[in-house]
Amino acid sequence: MMAEEQKPLLTAANKLREYKIKNTPQRQVILSYLMTSHEHPSIEMIFNYVRGNGFSVSLATVYNTLQLLIDHNLIIEIASDSGGHMRYDYFEEPHYHVICVNCNKIVDVFDKSYKRLETEAMEKTGYQVFNSQYEVYGLCPECQLKLRKEKADLD
C-alpha cells in the first residue's frame, strides 16, 4: 500500500504546503476528503464530513476553502444540474464526468482525449485557452433498474 493512502491528512497538508497555502485543520480535512473520496461531494456533504470526523467547521469556511482551492487549480467545480447543487472534485489527472440525472451520482472516466479539442478551440476562436471540461448526462445502472421496476409495478 502506498504511503499516500495511509495518511491522507498528511498528504493533503503537504499539498497545501506545496501550493503555499496556510495549513489549517479545516483545509487539510476538506482537501484530503476531496483527494481520497470519489464522491464529488457537494458543499453540504463536505460540511457534514468535516464535522462528522470531529473537526469544527462553519459553512463560511467551507465556502472560503473551496474557492481558495479552485483559485489554485487544485479542484474544480461541477454543475450537477438536476438539483442545482455544485459538486467539487480534486482534479489532478485529466478526466471527464458521467452524471446520473436521477440520483446525481458522478463517475470518473480517465480518458483525456477530449483535451485535444482545446487546440481546435484556440485556433477557431482566438481565445487563450486555460482549461476545459466535458460532462456526460445519463442514467446510472442502479437508476435504470429502479425506474424499470417502478414502471413495471404500474402495470
Next chain:
Amino acid sequence: MMAEEQKPLLTAANKLREYKIKNTPQRQVILSYLMTSHEHPSIEMIFNYVRGNGFSVSLATVYNTLQLLIDHNLIIEIASDSGGHMRYDYFEEPHYHVICVNCNKIVDVFDKSYKRLETEAMEKTGYQVFNSQYEVYGLCPECQLKLRKEKADLD
C-alpha cells in the same frame, strides 16, 4: 434570405407547436431570442430583452419558461462559472462553448466530434447516456488585449 430569419417570432411559435407547448407571447419571444441571438443570455438578459421589446413579463415566467424549454430538450443551461450566473442556449446543432473567464463572452464551435465520447462513456460506466456538454475556458481576444494593456500601463 431565408424565411426563418425574417420572422423569428413565427418560427418560435411553430417550434412550440411542434413540441406541443402552449403558445404564449412570452414563450415565443423568449424562444425566438434564444434561437436567433448568439449571446447565450442570462436570466436577466432574457428578462430585459422581453420587456425591451414591448412585451410584459415577470421573472417567474422567465424561470418557468426556461425550465420548460430545458425539459423539452430545446435549450441547454451553461454554467458560466465566473459570476455564477447560468446562461441559456438554443441547442439544435451539436456544438461546444468557449467561455471567456474575464468578460463571460461565450462563442460556439460547431464541431460535434466530442459527441463520440458518449459511446465510450456508456461502455465504460454502464450509464444510459442522453446528452453531453463540452466547455472550454480561456480569455477572449479582446480581454487578452485589455489585460495586456492594463499590465503595460503599470510599468
Next chain:
DNA sequence: CTTCCTGCAAAGCCTTTGCATGAAC
C-alpha cells in the same frame, strides 16, 4: 369551457460579508 399560464408578492434557500477571536508561521 377547461386547462393552465402569467405575474405579483412573499417565502425560502444558498452564499457572501463584517467583524472579533484566535490560530499559523
Next chain:
DNA sequence: GTTCATGCAAAGGCTTTGCAGGAAG
C-alpha cells in the same frame, strides 16, 4: 509579533411558490 483563517450572525441575492385573474386551445 504579524498575518490571516475561523465562525457566528446578519445581510444579500437569486429562485421558487401560492394564488387570483385571465389567456390559449
